[in-house]
Amino acid sequence: MDVDTRLLRYFAVVAEEGNLTRAAQRLFVSQPALTKQVKQLENLLGVRLFTRSRAGMALTEPGRTLAERVPALLTDWDRVLRDTKGAASRAARVLRVGFLASAANEATPEIIAAFARRRPGWRVEMRQATWSNPSAGLSDSDVDAALLRLPFPGQENWHVEVLLTEPRWVALPSAHPLAARDRIEFRELWDEPFVAAAPETGWWRDYWLATDEREGTRPRIGAVTDTPDDWLSAIANGYGIALAPESAARFYARPGVTYRPVDGVTPTQVGVAWADDTNPVVRDFVKCCLGCGASGALHAEGHQA
Amino acid sequence: MDVDTRLLRYFAVVAEEGNLTRAAQRLFVSQPALTKQVKQLENLLGVRLFTRSRAGMALTEPGRTLAERVPALLTDWDRVLRDTKGAASRAARVLRVGFLASAANEATPEIIAAFARRRPGWRVEMRQATWSNPSAGLSDSDVDAALLRLPFPGQENWHVEVLLTEPRWVALPSAHPLAARDRIEFRELWDEPFVAAAPETGWWRDYWLATDEREGTRPRIGAVTDTPDDWLSAIANGYGIALAPESAARFYARPGVTYRPVDGVTPTQVGVAWADDTNPVVRDFVKCCLGCGASGALHAEGHQA
DNA sequence: TGCGTCTATAACCTGGCGGCATGGATGTGG
DNA sequence: CCACATCCATGCCGCCAGGTTATAGACGCA
Incomplete structure (x- = not known):
């Protein structure tokens, strides 16, 4: 049956x-x-x-x-x-690493290089995931490890190490009145339309709308996007504003989009997550993340902030 | 996924x-x-x-x-x-017993009565299966135990006890020339069209065509049937002949159909099969089969044969 | 009596599974 | 050397099962 x-x-x-x-x-x-x-x-x-x-x-x-x-x-x-998908990648000596756009940063190339030194013969395959896949393929075992924004749905099901913490800023259309300001109180953004992730992402969507920090005010949704490109376009076109990690100001700079610090929202973290803690190759990768990732990322951040 | x-x-x-x-x-x-x-x-x-x-x-x-x-x-x-289906029947205090038409016999009512004495409050639910379901529901866990003709496909997956052994006879249209004979050599039937079970029953079909005892001669199929009624009709209408347990001559007597002993085919057995040997109710039922089943059936057979 | 909160039903659309017939690749025997 | 057998793949078609929206039915509550 x-x-x-x-x-x-x-x-x-x-x-x-x-x-x-x-x-x-x-x-x-x-x-x-x-x-x-x-x-x-x-x-x-x-x-x-x-x-x-x-x-x-x-x-x-x-x-x-x-x-x-x-x-x-x-x-x-x-x-x-x-195990089956893992066997395939192991046979090909490929470490599959998923990442959400916003979780890759200056340290990523360094991590990959460090891993290459530690595991010669292995290749890292980076797979960018869309917002609608907040675990970046981990939940379907499509990847061995993932670089993610924390927190993410299902986080408790995997091994996670925090790599860095950074404040959340706001991305707004450059023509927006608040874009002229140096700093913004989150409270001032409550009534703005937001560019959000798809509803299927559950509370991941809510996290980036900061619904917990609105004291009950319902967020207004101006647009729904699934990739950084769409997201930037939506903001530039004035469909709405959105919270974003500080580093997005460097990685996703675009004419028409301005990033500003926000007070009154909790910071966000980048972490590495993986499922199979018995896989030595994966553990090596995690070590690389923690080793060069932490110092490297912080170094870069200190440099540019 | x-x-x-x-x-x-x-x-x-x-x-x-x-x-x-x-x-x-x-x-x-x-x-x-x-x-x-x-x-x-x-x-x-x-x-x-x-x-x-x-x-x-x-x-x-x-x-x-x-x-x-x-x-x-x-x-x-x-x-x-x-376990799930079992929980349902246990909750209702019902023992589900599947049987193939030809496996129920004179002893069956006695078995049920004995079980009723042993397990007051329980009810036996007899479910007749078609030929296309040679395990009578055991394979889908639709029944707790089954009365079957041995051998049957998948027999090695279950617990089985033999209840009785009887020769295989042949059922033929009464108008058939061989119906006039007292005994028939199986070899004489090789070229006759047979009424068979559906092909999906695999070697169960072959067993009742006695393909192993034809020395390579391909059986001719005159009709395919799934139930005793169809089967009897097909034979009476002259679509073919078929092997059948001796007891069928008593249980499936019908005008136009004549049963005759056959030499040169192995006998067949009736057995009880069950999946869960840890279920005390099922074990009780099996005991009832072995106890009154064996003596009762043999008794009845001796009487009428 | 009307509303909110459950689940069930109806009508419709689409995609996937299964069947048959056939194609393409590759050894094998006359 | 060609016809054939043996594999797996493909194209086409009918059908069913899953999803959706809209609506009905049951029942407690104000």
């Missing part, structure tokens, strides 16, 4: 949530689709897994049995997936 | 077989369909799993990694499936 792991994921979330509507939101599918999928799983097994009521979905006895064991199945599968 | 277990099953068979064409036959799908599925799995993982050549499909290094671990994943899933 065959099942798609998607069905099992869906089931697990509904079981945990006890509520179709909320589960559907978490899974980024419509509620009717979830209804159908749950029903299909029940038909497939020939077992009623939930008792429905207007209060929500409550597990039946066999439903509980299933719910207890599905998570292990799914993590087993993830593990096999990782 | 979601996968259907079907993909994994397909992959496992191709990996084991090393040959798409043969794997497709084993899986009862067309070879192009398999090609596509294997390719899809490779695309999904972003990993080349096989190296193709005219010699067949050879696993790559990552392919080997995957092939080593997929069987365990699949059996884990089967296990969870069994």
Whole structure:
């Protein structure tokens, strides 16, 4: 009897949530689709897994049995997936490193060089990820390690080391009145339209909208972008403003976009994350990040700030 | 990253077989369909799993990694499936027993009665299976135990106890010339058209065509049926003849169909099979089968034979 | 009585799976 | 040397299953 792991994921979330509507939101599918999928799983097994009521979905006895064991199945599968993809890159002597645009910085070339010295014969393959993939391929085991902005969704599932911390600034259209100012209070930006990440990124989106630091004020969304290019264009074209790491001022300078320091938002960090702590090659890479990354990045920053 | 277990099953068979064409036959799908599925799995993982050549499909290094671990994943899933369905029947105090039509006999009611005495409060739910499901639901964990004709495909995967042995006879249209005879040599039937089970039943079909006892002569197929009713009709209408257990002469007597003893074919057995040997209720049922089943069945047989 | 909060149903669109027929590459035997 | 057998790949088509939006139905609450 065959099942798609998607069905099992869906089931697990509904079981945990006890509520179709909320589960559907978490899974980024419509509620009717979830209804159908749950029903299909029940038909497939020939077992009623939930008792429905207007209060929500409550597990039946066999439903509980299933719910207890599905998570292990799914993590087993993830593990096999990782090993398989890992075997491919190991065979090719390639270390796959994902990164979010904003997480690569002056230190990155140095890290790669250091790794090359430490592991001759190996090649680093850098893969840039879009915002809609906030773990930069880690969650699909598409990469062995990732350079990321912290915090990121699912951070607790991986090994993470912080590489550097820097303040968040704001990127605005150069014509914007506030662009003339030297420093800006975040409170002054509450009513501005923001250029945001896709909704599927969950609280990652919220983090860069700083929803926690708005005292309840709802952010206005002026545009949704998925890559640095789109993002810069959207800002330059006046669709909105956006928070960005200080280093973006150097890496993503563009006519029409001005970066300014902001007071009143927490700083952001760059970190390296990886899944398999038993892989010596990955550990070497992490060491390179920590070694030259920390000093190198700080050095560069001190230089240019 | 979601996968259907079907993909994994397909992959496992191709990996084991090393040959798409043969794997497709084993899986009862067309070879192009398999090609596509294997390719899809490779695309999904972003990993080349096989190296193709005219010699067949050879696993790559990552392919080997995957092939080593997929069987365990699949059996884990089967296990969870069994536990979930089992939880449902346990909660309802129902013992689900599958049976192939020809495996139920005079002893069956007695077995059920004995079980009812041993487990008051429990109910036995008898589920008749079609020929296309030779394990009578055991393979999908749809039943806790099954009364089957031995041997059956996948027999080695389950616990099995033999309940009785009986010769195979032949069922023929009453108008058939051989119906006038008292005994028939199997060799005389080699050229007759047979009423057979569906091809998907693999060697189960062959067993009832007695292909092993034809010294290479290809059986002729006159009709394919899935249930006793169809089967009887097909024979009565002269589409073909068929081997059948001796007891069928009593249980499936019908005008137009005559049963005759056959020499030169191995006898057949009825057995009880079950998956979960740790389930005390199932063990009780098996005991009932062995206790009253053996004596009862033999008794009844002696009576009527 | 009307509203908010659940889940279920209906109608529709699309993509993927499976089947058949066929192509292309490559050894093998008459 | 050519016809054939044996592999895997491709093209085309029918069908089903998944997703979406809109809406219905059940029920508690103000």
